[in-house]
Amino acid sequence: MSVQEAYAQKKMTASDAMRLIKDGDEIVVPTGVGEPPALLTALSEQRRSxxxxxxxxILAIRKYAYLDPETVDNIRHVALFYGAATRTGGQEGWIDFLPNYFSEIPCLIRRGLMPADVVFSMASPMDAHGYFSISLGADYTMAAVARARAVLLEVNPNVPFAYGNCHVHISQVAGLVESDEPVMEVGLPSIGPVQEAIGKYVAELIDDGATLQIGYGGIPDAVVMQLTTKHDLGIHTEMIGDGILTLLEAGAVTNRRKNYLPGKMVATFALGSKKLYTFMDRNPALEIHPVDYxxxxxxxxxxxxxxxxxxxxxxxxxxxxxxxxxxxVLHSGTGGQADFVRAANLSRGGKAFIVLPSTAKHVTISRIVPVLSPGTHVSTSKNxxxxxxxxYGVAQLRGKSAKQRALELISIAHPKFRAELAEQARVMKLM
Structure with missing residues (x-):
C-alpha cells in the first residue's frame, strides 16, 4: 500500500475519530498551539459519552468545553503546567496537577509513570515519504507517539514542516483529520519601564557569541529587544517565538559559535505569529526536537x-x-526553568538569570522576601x-555565603522595603 493510499484509508472526521477513544484512556496533547482544535472540540462535544x-x-491555550467541572467524571484535565485556560480549575480542585521537570516528561511516559494511551496533535501535511511534522510541539509528544495505542493527527496546511526529531510516519497513525484554520497566534507580551530596565541590566552581561535560552514573558522579551546589536548569538531553547525572530532579522543570531549543533537553532515548541510559523517551514537553520533533548x-x-x-x-x-x-496556590508549573538554570551552570562561561520586578500590587508588596510565603513551591533551589x-540591579549569588546573599538581594530590592528586609535579616542572623 502506498503512503497516499494509507492516508486515504485513515482519513476521517473529527467526530468519527472519537470512536478510537476508550473509557479510562489518557490522551496526551502537545503544549500550546500544538493542541488540535478540531479534535479537542469533537472530544468536548462528546464528553458525556x-x-x-x-x-x-503542559500548557493548554484554549478553554475547550471539556474543561468543565460538571463533567470531570467523564473527562478530567491533567495539567503539567497551568495557564489561563486551566489555572482556575486547578485552584478550585477539579483539574489535576502533575509535578514535573519539563525535560523529564518523556521519561515519565517511557517508564509508564505517566500513561499515554492516545495522542492528539496538530501536524503538517504529509511529505512524499509518508512523514508528518509535529513542529509546533515535539516536546513530550514524540515519546507519547512511540507508546500510544492510537495516534490522531489534525493535518493542517498552515502547520510548518520543520526538521529535527519531530516526524511521525503514516504507519504510526490511527486516524487523520483535516483542517485549514490558521494556527493560533500568540503576540509578544507588553513591555513597560520596569521590564525595560531589567532587560538592560541582563543585556549588558551577555557577550557576543553567547547561546541563548529565552523563556516566555515581558522581561525575557525586554532582554531580547536589547540584544539586536550583538554578534554571533546562538539559540538553544525550549520555545521559539517572535522575539528570537527579531534577533535573526537584526543579524544578531548566526549560531556560528555554538559548540553543540553549530549553525542550527534548536527548540522543542513554537509560540508566536504566522510570520514565525512561515519562517519555520523547511528551514534548515532550525531543528525541533523532543524536550528531553x-x-x-x-x-x-x-x-x-x-x-x-x-x-x-x-x-x-x-x-x-x-x-x-x-x-x-499554584499559578503555573516548574516548566524548563530548573533545566536551563542547571544547563547554564554546567556551561563553560554560562550565566543563568532569574528576573523579576522588585514589587507587586503597585509597590505594596516586595517580591524579595526574608522567607518564601508558606507553602510556596520552590522552582529553582538556592544551590x-x-x-x-x-x-534596581544585579545580584550574583553563586559562591556567596548566606549573609552575602542577603546583602546582595537587599541591595536590589525596592528602596521602600530595604530597611525592613535588613531588620528581618538581622533577626534571622543573616546580618
Missing part, C-alpha cells in the same frame, strides 16, 4: 557561554525561587540560582 478519560498537557542540562550545557533567562514570582534571602506559586536581576 465517556467515562474516566483524562487529557494531559533540548532541555537536557548535560546536552544544552555543552554550549559554551549558555545564557538562560527565566522569570520568578518571589525570591527569599537565601536565593530560593518560587516561580510557580504564591503560597500553596542552583546564579544571577538575580530587578530594575
Amino acid at each position: 465517556f467515562k474516566g478519560v483524562k487529557v494531559a498537557q 533540548t532541555n537536557s542540562p548535560t546536552l544544552a550545557g555543552q554550549n559554551d557561554n549558555l545564557v538562560a533567562i527565566n522569570a520568578t514570582l518571589q525570591i527569599d534571602l537565601l536565593g530560593q525561587c518560587g516561580s510557580e506559586s504564591l503560597g500553596h 542552583d540560582v546564579n544571577y538575580v536581576v530587578t530594575e
